[in-house]
Amino acid sequence: MPGRLWLICLALLLAFALRPAHAGVANAPGANLEVSLVTYGPGETYWERFGHDAIEVRDTVSGEAFNFNYGVFDFDERGFLLNFARGRMHYLMDAGPTTLDENWYIQAGRSVTRQRLDLAPEQAAALRDFLLWNLRPENARYDYDYYVDNCTTRVRDALDRALGGVLKAQLTARPGGMTYRQQTNRLMSAQPWLMLLLDLGLGPYADQPLNAWQESFLPAVLSRELATAQVDGPQGMHPLVADADLVSPNRLETPPTTPPDLRLPLALAGLGLAVLLVLARRFWPTGFTLLGTLYLVLAAVAGTGLLVLWSLTTHHAAWANANLLPFNPLALALLPSTWRARRGLPASRLADIVLLIQLVALLAAVLLHLLPDTVQQNQPWLLFAMPVWLAMAMALRSNRADTTKG
Template identity: 35%
Template sequence: MRQTLPVPARLLALLLFFASPLLAAAQADCPLRITLLTCAPGAELYSTFGHTALRVQNVQTGEDRVYNYGTFEFGEDFYVKFVRGKLPYFLSIERYDDFIYQYQMESRSVWEQEVLLDCTRRAALLRALDENALPQNRQYRYDFLFDNCTTRAGDMILRQAPAPVTTARVIPEAADKAPTFRNLIHRYLDSGQQHWSKLGIDLLLGAKLDRRVTNREAQFLPEILLQGMTGARGADSLIVSAARPVLQLPRPADGGGIPRPGIVFGALLAVVTVLSFMPRRGVRGFIRAFDFLLFFSTGAVGVLLLFMWFGTDHQLCANNWNLLWALPTNLLAAPFVRRDSRPMHWYLGATIALNALALIGWIFLPQQLNTGFLPVVLLLLLRAWLIILKPHYHAPEADRT
């Protein structure tokens, strides 16, 4: 038996049928156009990972503005705040022409994805952006992984989308196949030939960077957010359009001509190894000075790692396993490392044990250590072993029998 709708329901359906073209026309006439801007990586370290911003155009008023969450002030205390993890970022608003000109000058491509939310939700998104831009709201504590210019722009769009909200898969579905935060960062540093910057990042950032990412967490990087947003859906409707190029420019030249850290430190290891077995007066003087510099510099690095762990707000600097070889105590031991005394030999023996542990556990530690430091660890092992067991190579000429 066929069922029929009650009269009120039929009237409502009829009204919706005739009103739908009007609603579609009103949607098409929405004066707001909002787009997600994704900017390609640049040549400098600060631009290696790219950038994200939101563009808002108003057809009625002719306004064309960019909301940029990646702004900070370069003041006298910039470096102090940066090192301590207290550098505030803020949301700024600038003209689109000014924004795009900067990327044109830096030879960095820009892609645009139009926000497909209805006009009401677009208006709500604009209100939220303007509220964020108020003097009392615009500042925030920057976090490279979880709260940066990219995550903020993406979150602002997704908050206005109808539930349930999903983004496209950008990493393998199996959790054990997912990359770590460090893996994702390495992709950009390797692509930009930033090998020394990679060495510094791997030195300063501890084991927390080696956690596997979730699909949403992986989108803290601009180009990966672009991929995730391309297939993002709210209530089974697309949230943004496919990306279209605004600027297509060749990538700026990188620093590929600079020797990699592994090559530089490896060459140093080879030279010092050869000189260590040449018992000549001039060579012995060089080796004596080198021993001081080696232990002093690794000790200074260790003190820096401890400071970054306990003396700053950088959470990613905690649990740093580089302290196995960069011993802070080396800083104090450096002036006495060549003394032929039992306490110093015990100390050098302890450094041998710790460096050997670091070397053996290089691939098993919960933190991915940079292979560029392997020659440094080998140097520490070599010099400590020779100081203890081969004193006749280093004793003054008059003391030799």
């Protein structure tokens, strides 16, 4: 990827330097430039589920057209995986001939939509100059953030810069349709396990109300909002989008329009696991030990992961996650008593204390939703965890009751 970036940048800068000999995107006057937002539909791979977009700049005289986008990342970058885990992802701006980019998405079955923007010549020229400056190797790299600084927010910001802030002013005044969590769950619903992991890991930041400017971190939302944006011109206010063209229809499964409601599925899963634990404790002690061990290990691993995301990374969307109350590393302290139950032995005093702490933490997580300032929408995970922890407490305490009775 970096090699391609250098070549494209060199070609564009060379074209700019040789403008008397070659007219094209790099040196065409603003009156000859046509600017469009090109939006690509979601793909099948998990990192493609949010879609993609680019700014197309076309010289109407020569016919030369380039797509500028901010969605390039390099797996071979030194420390990429470690930076990814720490929340310090480096992305790059890239550019390529429009036909090459669009043909790739068309072959992949993803929709391609072009919205031609009604920009004044000076606005089109200023945008082109900014994109060429941004394409330089020393300017192309940026620190990626899923929600506030990604490939679409960069496109949005570049357009707003050319429009003198008009776009931000209008979109900030409009309410958004969904939260970060809802949009994430909606678009990731085709991969349920990944969707559940992301939902578990998102903290209250993901549930804050959004305006249209913030929600335009998604290509489809930005495209939708631009379609209703108005800009001022010699003839007064007029639509920003002059016309729109569906270059290629979507041939892949379309994401749902609304996010799935996880409350009932997770509540039923938690209730089912709780019933299995209670029945296994009575009729199959070894099964109870195995099921209990599996749940406790998963709860501890999940809690450790949430704690690491909060304290050791810059994934601010995962900070202050209330799911640490039902899922935390303290669950590991119950493992010995779970195995003692296989032989009908009572839980230890330490296990009694841990169980009490866990039930109090669970109650606190529920009571948080009664506070007026509570933002995080983690009800599905509370509905899953409550019956399971109650079943664990009943099962482990029943061993003590049986021993006392004997």
